[in-house]
Every structure is written in structure tokens, then in C-alpha cells.
Amino acid sequence: MIQAENLAFSYTGSPPFVLDGIRFAVEDGDYVSILGDNGCGKSTLVKLILRFLRPTRGSIEVKTKRIGYVPQRSDAAASGFPITVHEMLDSYRRLLKLRDKSVIEESLNRVGLSGCSGALMGTLSGGQSQKALIARALMGDPELLILDEPSAGVDQDSQREIYGLIKALNAVRGITVVSVEHNLEAAVANSTLIYHLSGGSGHMCTPRQYVSEYLKPKGDEDHA
Numbered sequence: 001m002i003q004a005e006n007l008a009f010s011y012t013g014s015p016p017f018v019l020d021g022i023r024f025a026v027e028d029g030d031y032v033s034i035l036g037d038n039g040c041g042k043s044t045l046v047k048l049i050l051r052f053l054r055p056t057r058g059s060i061e062v063k064t065k066r067i068g069y070v071p072q073r074s075d076a077a078a079s080g081f082p083i084t085v086h087e088m089l090d091s092y093r094r095l096l097k098l099r100d101k102s103v104i105e106e107s108l109n110r111v112g113l114s115g116c117s118g119a120l121m122g123t124l125s126g127g128q129s130q131k132a133l134i135a136r137a138l139m140g141d142p143e144l145l146i147l148d149e150p151s152a153g154v155d156q157d158s159q160r161e162i163y164g165l166i167k168a169l170n171a172v173r174g175i176t177v178v179s180v181e182h183n184l185e186a187a188v189a190n191s192t193l194i195y196h197l198s199g200g201s202g203h204m205c206t207p208r209q210y211v212s213e214y215l216k217p218k219g220d221e222d223h224a
């Protein structure tokens with residue numbers, strides 16, 4: 001689904017590079033969480049996958065054009081712009097040139113938000129507005145769903161619902177998922193793979209490997 005080869009990126013086009021020598025493959029049906037410290041380049045990598053940015057060197061190929069993107073909630077929903085859930089989804093429907101308006105209610109149903117169609121985005125809880133953004137991303141029937149910190153600003157109960165939803169979209173509907181995460185627990189519990197980004201490059205591993213390589217307290221291996 002996604003193939004990166006010797007990918008390097010600098011916002012200035014010259015050193016220092018935010019990303020350098022990135023090489024990974026995401027296969028159809030994977031659920032990959034991207035983890036790493038603040039400022040290590042997670043969102044930059046996502047913008048390269050989305051083609052919002054172009055590689056400075058190397059390549060990144062994405063096999064599908066049917067990509068659903070759920071941006072960081074604070075970017076999209078926290079503004080005081082007075083728009084209802086229905087209006088937000090309808091403007092996206094028009095952008096996608098979808099004639100049938102029933103896609104709006106279908107998408108809201110899929111995320112369990114059918115009763116909130118007329119609510120102003122700014123009045124929704126963190127969990128509800130995240131679901132509305134996921135509903136919008138589902139309108140184009142994506143093969144690849146990309147999320148940037150889906151649980152940021154979302155209470156514990158809604159987090160469980162949102163990860164349940166993402167997991168079902170992946171496991172039941174076969175949608176490939178790439179999610180930038182600060183929520184380590186959710187990443188380990190839900191994803192099939194973790195891409196650990198550090199010092200400009202990354203390492204793909206299973207959640208189990210991630211726990212033993214990156215989360216195990218120093219010295220534990222002596223007592224294993």
C-alpha cells in the first residue's frame with residue numbers, strides 16, 4: 001500500500017533533514033501506529049504520504065488514491081467557525097463530487113453519530129468531534145485511513161469507542177490504517193505494527209517487539 005525508499009525531507013531543501021534514509025513498507029490491511037518523541041517528524045511523514053509535501057530525496061509511493069485523512073482535531077474542529085456536522089460533511093461531499101447525499105447519514109451511522117447531524121461542530125465533545133472527522137474521512141470509501149493523534153483531547157470512554165471503531169474499520173472492512181500516536185497504550189493494544197521514529201529515521205516492529213525494545217525498564221533484561 002505504501003513504500004518508502006531512502007526517503008529524506010528538509011523544510012529548507014538542505015541540511016538539517018527532519019527525515020533521512022526512511023525505508024518502510026505498509027501492506028494492505030496493516031494498522032500501523034507511528035510513534036516517536038515530539039518534533040521527531042511524525043506529522044511530516046504523514047504529510048509526505050498525503051503528498052502535501054514532496055520528498056527532498058528518495059521516494060514514497062502510495063498505491064491508492066482513496067485516502068481518508070483525519071487531521072489533528074485541534075486543527076480542524078476547535079475553531080469557533082459556526083458549521084454544523086451535516087454542513088461540514090456536505091461540503092466534503094461536494095468536494096468529492098458525490099451526488100448522493102445519503103452518504104452523509106451513512107458515514108455518521110458508521111461512527112455512531114447519527115443523532116448529531118444538526119449540532120454545531122463547536123458544541124460537540126472531544127470524542128464526538130473526532131468521530132465527526134472520522135465520518136468525513138469515510139465518505140470517499142477510503143482504502144487507506146490516515147489519522148493524526150485520534151485520541152488527543154478525548155476522554156477515556158470515547159477513546160475506547162474511537163479505537164474500537166478504527167480497529168473494526170481495519171479488521172472488518174479491511175481498511176489499511178496509519179495513525180500518528182502519542183497514546184502508547186492504545187498503539188500497543190490496537191495496531192498490528194509500530195513504526196518507531198527517532199533521529200530522522202525509523203524502525204518497523206510488532207507491538208510486542210516495541211514493548212520489549214522501547215518500553216521495558218532498563219535492567220529488566222538482567223532478571224528476565
Ligand SMILES: Nc1ncnc2c1ncn2[C@@H]1O[C@H](COP(=O)(O)OP(=O)(O)OP(=O)(O)O)[C@@H](O)[C@H]1O
Nearest residue numbers: 011012018036037038039040041042043044045180
Ligand atoms: N512548516 C514547517 N516549516 C519548517 N519546519 C517545520 C515545519 N513543520 C514542522 N517543522 C519542524 O519539523 C520538525 C518535525 O515536525 P513534526 O511536526 O513533523 O514533528 P512531530 O513528530 O509530528 O511532532 P509532535 O509530536 O510535536 O506533533 C520539527 O522540528 C518542526 O519544528
